[in-house]
Amino acid sequence: MHIVIMGCGRVGSALAQALEEQGHTIAVVDQDPTAFRRLGSSFGGRRVTGVGFDQDTLREAGIEDAGAFAAVSSGDNSNIIAARVAREMFGIENVAARIYDPRRAEVYQRLGIPTVATVRWTADQMLRRLLPSGAEPLWRDPTGGVQLAEVHTSAAWVGHRISRLQDETGVRVAFLTRLGEAILPSSQTVLQEGDLVHVMMRTDEIDRVEAAFAKGPDEEGGR
Numbered sequence: 001m002h003i004v005i006m007g008c009g010r011v012g013s014a015l016a017q018a019l020e021e022q023g024h025t026i027a028v029v030d031q032d033p034t035a036f037r038r039l040g041s042s043f044g045g046r047r048v049t050g051v052g053f054d055q056d057t058l059r060e061a062g063i064e065d066a067g068a069f070a071a072v073s074s075g076d077n078s079n080i081i082a083a084r085v086a087r088e089m090f091g092i093e094n095v096a097a098r099i100y101d102p103r104r105a106e107v108y109q110r111l112g113i114p115t116v117a118t119v120r121w122t123a124d125q126m127l128r129r130l131l132p133s134g135a136e137p138l139w140r141d142p143t144g145g146v147q148l149a150e151v152h153t154s155a156a157w158v159g160h161r162i163s164r165l166q167d168e169t170g171v172r173v174a175f176l177t178r179l180g181e182a183i184l185p186s187s188q189t190v191l192q193e194g195d196l197v198h199v200m201m202r203t204d205e206i207d208r209v210e211a212a213f214a215k216g217p218d219e220e221g222g223r
Helices: 012-020 032-041 054-059 076-091 100-108 122-131 164-169 202-213
Strands: 001-005 025-030 046-049 068-071 094-099 115-117 135-140 144-149 172-178 182-184 196-202
Touching: 001 012, 001 076, 012 025, 012 032, 025 032, 032 046, 054 076, 068 076, 076 094, 076 100, 094 100, 100 115, 144 202, 164 172, 164 202, 196 202
Parallel strands: 001 025, 001 068, 025 046, 068 094, 094 115
Antiparallel strands: 135 144, 144 196, 172 182, 172 196
8 A cells, every 4th residue: 555644753754664664655745854864764665845735745745546644743733634635635535633632633533534632642543544454453362262353344334323233243342432532332323434443253253354344234234
């Protein structure tokens, strides 16, 4: 996957290096050309000097071929504008914005932009938002047979009840993270855009569960 990162501070440079180590192609955008020194001489991606929400700058960074975009500059406004441009102008589905003000983060979540508040930020969290395929284990029982994991959920499930998700995938939803807060859903809870779904499942069924979550609901079923 090609990934564009806006901001080459400590967070952006660390994220770029981690993603490149996983085999992805990276372009880093920053207004200050000296910031690229943080990437080190071994970094093989693009270094693009410019404003991260400028469309021409983003095109130079390869946004039209990108599968994900991360806005991790030092400015909340710049990050959210860039994230919205990436999603709304270029159709990038996997977008994440770093936000310093947690109150703003909730507002931006409602706009459909996944955000990571600075106080909670870690490189692993950003990777999870940018590369949503696969289950992210949070806990395993001592035998390794059962685990609690965050599983990427297709947008096709939005608007459907938790009960239907459980019935069609065979898992137990332990909790949701919605607008940065954990909630315990009932069978009548309806999935909303931006919800992170955490499920209990057998470890040997991870592949099947991931496929079911990615596929979406059975079109012949009801909501």
